[in-house]
Structure formats: structure tokens, C-alpha cells
Amino acid sequence: MLSSNLLAFCLATAVAALPTLDPRNDEASNITVLPEIDANHVLVSGQNGWEPMSIEAYTAILKENGVSLDAPEVDHEFLAAFDADAANTTESSLEKRQCSNTAMLITRTERFVDWDLQMSPVVIARNRDMTISITQTYTVTDTITVNGGFNPTVITGWLTATVGASVSRSWATATAIAIGGTVSAGSTGAMVVNPWKTRRYGQVLQGCIGSQRVVSTFMSDTFEQGSYNGVRWINGAITLCERRGALNQLPRCHGSGFLS
Numbered sequence: 001m002l003s004s005n006l007l008a009f010c011l012a013t014a015v016a017a018l019p020t021l022d023p024r025n026d027e028a029s030n031i032t033v034l035p036e037i038d039a040n041h042v043l044v045s046g047q048n049g050w051e052p053m054s055i056e057a058y059t060a061i062l063k064e065n066g067v068s069l070d071a072p073e074v075d076h077e078f079l080a081a082f083d084a085d086a087a088n089t090t091e092s093s094l095e096k097r098q099c100s101n102t103a104m105l106i107t108r109t110e111r112f113v114d115w116d117l118q119m120s121p122v123v124i125a126r127n128r129d130m131t132i133s134i135t136q137t138y139t140v141t142d143t144i145t146v147n148g149g150f151n152p153t154v155i156t157g158w159l160t161a162t163v164g165a166s167v168s169r170s171w172a173t174a175t176a177i178a179i180g181g182t183v184s185a186g187s188t189g190a191m192v193v194n195p196w197k198t199r200r201y202g203q204v205l206q207g208c209i210g211s212q213r214v215v216s217t218f219m220s221d222t223f224e225q226g227s228y229n230g231v232r233w234i235n236g237a238i239t240l241c242e243r244r245g246a247l248n249q250l251p252r253c254h255g256s257g258f259l260s
Helices: 055-064 093-098 152-163
Strands: 022-024 031-033 041-046 049-054 102-113 123-125 130-139 143-148 176-183 187-206 213-223 225-228 231-234 236-244
Touching: 041 055, 049 055, 102 152, 123 130, 123 176, 130 187, 143 152, 152 187, 152 213, 176 187, 176 236
Parallel strands: 031 176
Antiparallel strands: 022 130, 041 049, 041 236, 102 187, 123 187, 130 176, 143 213, 187 213, 187 236, 225 231
């Protein structure tokens, strides 16, 4: 449950694997104009509309809601820990029928702020402050990773039924978002969104109770849903990623890699 004093910013979504925010070329029927911000503030939405908030205040809200500011590394060791030979056993047909139980379980859940997702072009402010201004519709995606021979569709359906986490839903912004920020002189910057994300790890077990084997492992990454004025969104915050210098490539302010 989100804090009552914040209905954090979110974007309506679709479905992809790497951190990326995709601008759409279709025309939106309405435009939502957001206040301009600088590198010392983030933009969130609440009952009074879109408002700038200090980074310190936003960090306190993350802590209050149990959301880690740092995105965790993917646990590749866990995802690789399944029995690749489980389907090729030498058991008799009777033994296979008696031990055909299949169970799925979530072993770990993590909530965190995801990497910078780029919303605007990168701007270099050489000798004076420069304002970024862009109006755009966007899509963004949930993902699921499955290792082993089990059907990903079955796992997706189970996650939806068990915890309400639909990793196959497709969302898109209903209105265009007009955003703006000021890049200080001598710096390079871009507008980004940092969504809240929930990551779940799990296993698929097969066999007789007490001697089950892990036949598949999975990891799902889903954006957290909120709402604003009756519209469904994904929770997060819009920020200005700014670094000193005239940079050909802008390193992400939150996460690794570059914005271009």
C-alpha cells in the first residue's frame, strides 16, 4: 500500500526486457502539462496534482514504502539452479503417473527504483542554462524470464492468479506528457523517469512430495500500478539526470549504461 501523501508518478505501459521507454508516434487526444524541474527535485503526483519535491523528501517516501533506491543485480545463480535432466528420468510409466505433481512457488520478492528510462533527447548546455521541453506519448513494458523446459504462459497465468502480477499486460499513455527541465550551464542532461518495480523469483517443482525436482526457475519484473484522476499508471518519479561537462554520452544518474 502506497503512502497516503503520495500517489507517485507513473506511466501507462506495454511489454520489453531492457530498461527502455519507447516514444509513440500516434496522436493523443489530450496533453498533460507537468511543472518544470531542476536537478535538485523530482516530479511526483498526488491529490493536488503534479508537484516538484526535493530529493530528500522523495527518498523518505521510498523508505516509508519499503522501496529500495538501488536496483538489485539479477540473481543469475538462482536462475541457473534447475535440473535440466528432470524430464529424462528412467522411472516407469506408473511411477511417472504417481509422481506427476507440479507446484510453483515464489521464493523471493524485491521492490526497488528502476534505472533511468529516457524521456527526452540529451541536451548539452555549454555557456548558459538550457531548457528541455518535449511533448510525447510513451510505452513501457513488464518482463518475465524462464529457465528450463516449463511453459512460460503457465507461469504467467499462475503469477496473475496468485499475486495479481500480470507480466503480459500491455499499457500505453492515454495522454501526451509535456515535460520540461533546466540543464545548468556547463552540464549535460536529459529528462528521465525512475519507475517503482517489483521483482519476483520462483521455482517450478515436479515429482512426488518429498522428492520433487526443480525443473524451471523464473524471474518476473513488473511495474507497480497506481492511479491519478481515475487513470491507471505505473508508480515512479520524473527527474532531470544532469552531469557536469559537455558529454557525447550521458551516463545514467541511476543505473549503469548511457543515455543517448
